[in-house]
Amino acid sequence: MREKMNRNISVYYRFKFSQNMLIIGPVLVPYMLFKGLSYSEMMFLQSISAVAVVLFEVPTGSIADRVSRKFSLVISSVITAFGLSLYILCGSFLAFAVAELLFGLGMTFSSGADSAILFESLSRMEREKEYSKIEAKAMSNIFVGQAVGSIASGLLYSVSPYIPFWISLGMLFLSSGYSLFFTEPDHGERSRESYLVHVARSFGDAVKKPRVRWALYFSALMGVMLRASFWLYEPYFKLVRLDIALYGVVFAGFNVVCALSSRYLMKLFENVRPRKSLTFLGLLMGGAYLIPLILLNVGSLAFLALGQIVRALYQPIMRFYINRQIEDAFRATIISIVSLTASLSFAVFSPLIGLGLDRAGAISVYLVMGLVSVGGSLFLWRVRNLQKRKKAAADRKSALDETVS
Template identity: 55%
Template sequence: MVKRNLVIYPLYRFFISMLIIGPVLVPFMLFKGLNYSQIMLLQSISAISVFLFEVPTGTIADKVSRKLSLFLSGIFAAIGLLLYILFKNFYIFALAEMLFGLGMTLSSGADSAILYESLKQIGKKEEYQRREGNAASYIFVGQAVGSILSGFLYKYNHFAPFWISFGNLLIASIIALLFFEVEREKSEHRYTTHIFKSFGIIFKTPRILWAVCFSALMGFVIRVGYWLYQPYFKEVGLDIAWYGVVFFLFNIVAAFSSHYLTRRYSDERPRRVLLSLGTIMALSFLLPIIFIAKWAIALLALQQIARGLYRPTMNFYINHQIRDKYRATVISTVSLVSNLSFAILSPFVGIMLDKTGTVMSYLFVGIVAASGTFALYLLRKRQKARSFS
């Protein structure tokens, strides 16, 4: 029965992530009457919602049921997307982002936890990175094909890509009901005690504390990178008809990174790999504004290398450090911090886009990525020095 989860997991991850709206989301929001400042404010609201819901939903997965948490994830995300389809009001969109954030937090931590625990129970936990990477690669390939389709569908009907994505979320919820709940150690503590003990684990474990700090950096730079694609396309004069093709190529790079590079660097120390991803992200923002041209869009694909490697590497790193009964809550806390950093910084990027333009916005994010990566390198060296002293 546990082995069944290994088949269901990539299917669930595929459909919960198969939102084919990526290439047309910013144009769609502009079509709905929003400006860049409002768009980024909505993303900040979404991130704050994730911040508020992340740990409570992680605790539901730890103390109640992984399967229930994954089922509800698709339901709430689908309702949020439906509000975007049916309405044209900033405050309704804010509610939609809250619901979408709630949906995403219900799967955050619970999905990777059920995979890791399933593999652990059958004595194959060393396969985690490979299976996580494979699942992500299927998603990226699906999103690559969906990116091209969404461009054509959007020109035919602005709402078509959103209805298809809505259906995929409902399919994910149905698939979640097929999971087998793995026998595991559950926390015997009450809700608040469980959370405080999970926080205590984070602060007392240097490696997890470092992961939380790194998550704060990458949570901002990876997510804000997506919202800066369309302004750069506009800056270099790329026709909207090509957006889907570019996103197709981006997702192919992410799929390659997730499938092949995850295996290639699985024996490397995770923190070393993660620091390399931080450097790659810094270059992906700074190089395109040195060479402002259509061909420089290829430099943005560096972000897809980080996107493909980040989740498998980070989740394996964290899962390896914690016990079953705190697993989903600690993973959710790491995700919580990444969303908090995005919530704080993303509105500034939206204001910069409206006031100073694309180049200065890219420069700002590039400097944040470079300085943050260097600071984390120093923190890693300091922690290692303490462990040997």
């Protein structure tokens, strides 16, 4: 069994790489403009995708817990591939909305299951401490591949806007094939309760534990700040008059920053408490919005890369933090609940961001996003300190009561 669990790690690298090798990133906004969409419509579509995640996140996480992690990963890429097919074959807003629903559904099938199968495989070999390192290495491989793909997508887009989408579609089907090679870890604690009871207990566990509850708050903040940043790059590129032919080059640079951050900067956080690391990333995200706004020139694109450091480090640190707080039987479901919080937050605020771009412009939106990121991170740091003081006071009271009795 140990050999199979070790093989899961190599399969995980291949699965994550192919599932995330969608090279459409640099040309997605131009492609949607080419299809006749406005910024408001783009952000509304992202809200639809986020709502789909909210609707499906917990049910699919429960399937991973109660049925099979492997099944969830196989079907994830297939559903996402069908969604991408609609972007290629159709051109109406309604078709894109259906595609976003499929993207949301496909994303939720893997969001908790992939992390769970990796952590549990390591756990069976007593190597849990390697989780963040392996997750970061997997992300680094993805970012290197996307760096090359970003340059290629810009060149291929100039030949035909559809070519990057067809290549990405093939990668999704490849990832589905890789997922068939996973070995499901033995689940001595697999939940046998009914679906509703399982979900209710998972929500109760998430809310009851202060650390998980804090993670929900922070996830809500970063769900907006980090995910919206992708859609705000193109408006900033326009502000500094960057030629569209260079979009792919800039995105390639962003992915190189991500790759280097995943491989090398993660080591700096190995002995730092995850809460401190996450708060630092929130402040760094604020800088990624505010510093380019202050400078406002082509050279300031380098400071947008601060957000790429956050992109590289946030998921491994957050998932390691969550995985340490929960038991196997509810692992995928609670991870999904944390992801659900981020998606719900993004679903609520993304249409407002789109309206802000259309009506107030990119400068105003960047200012608001930066201030909220910095202020929100500092506020949540204070919240966690209050949680710790409350727990310490409760422990002292409990000890005093035992002494008296």
